[in-house]
Amino acid sequence: MKTALVCVSVSHGNTRRIAEQMAPILHAPILEPEEIDPAALADYDLVGFGSGIFNLAFHPRLRDFVRSLPEGRPRRAFVYVTSGFPPRTHPLVQQLEGKGYQVVDTFACRALDTWLPFKAVGGIRKGRPDAADLAAARAFAEKLRDRP
Numbered sequence: 001m002k003t004a005l006v007c008v009s010v011s012h013g014n015t016r017r018i019a020e021q022m023a024p025i026l027h028a029p030i031l032e033p034e035e036i037d038p039a040a041l042a043d044y045d046l047v048g049f050g051s052g053i054f055n056l057a058f059h060p061r062l063r064d065f066v067r068s069l070p071e072g073r074p075r076r077a078f079v080y081v082t083s084g085f086p087p088r089t090h091p092l093v094q095q096l097e098g099k100g101y102q103v104v105d106t107f108a109c110r111a112l113d114t115w116l117p118f119k120a121v122g123g124i125r126k127g128r129p130d131a132a133d134l135a136a137a138r139a140f141a142e143k144l145r146d147r148p
């Protein structure tokens with residue numbers, strides 16, 4: 001199963017840390033959107049799309065990338081996300097489905113959040129992702145790898 005992880009992680013590297021746990025289990029490269037030709041993603045059987053949440057939405061670089069994907073043969077995808085609060089994943093899932101992806105699962109993790117209202121106190125969810133979050137990311141990847 002040829003797998004890739006598309007990752008935008010700009011704030012604290014939180015999402016990247018999650019991707020780094022999944023990558024060796026899935027034998028997947030971690031790619032910034034600008035590093036891949038959108039058409040080349042068609043070569044992958046499974047693609048993970050991940051970023052933090054910014055002003056209630058996935059990072060615009062990730063959303064723009066998904067918008068640029070050609071519609072192709074049915075493929076599988078998953079979404080992974082880090083955020084201060086429980087995220088709304090539905091908009092990205094819908095965007096991916098519109099491109100012909102079957103979104104098989106979602107991984108969400110609370111993570112250090114220094115959005116303006118929380119900056120004064122040094123952020124919230126300090127210390128996260130923590131060891132338990134990273135273990136959960138590995139378990140998620142193992143479940144994906146072992147799916148029939």
Ligand SMILES: Cc1cc2nc3c(=O)[nH]c(=O)nc-3n(C[C@H](O)[C@H](O)[C@H](O)COP(=O)(O)O)c2cc1C
Nearest residue numbers: 009010011012013014015052053055056083084085
């Ligand atoms: C400008 C800004 C806006 C943010 N907006 C939200 C938000 O709307 N909801 C939320 O739960 N977290 C929000 N966060 C927290 C980030 O989603 C969180 O820190 C995430 O882990 C960042 O991922 P990254 O380090 O991989 O970029 C925001 C953070 C910043 C800096």
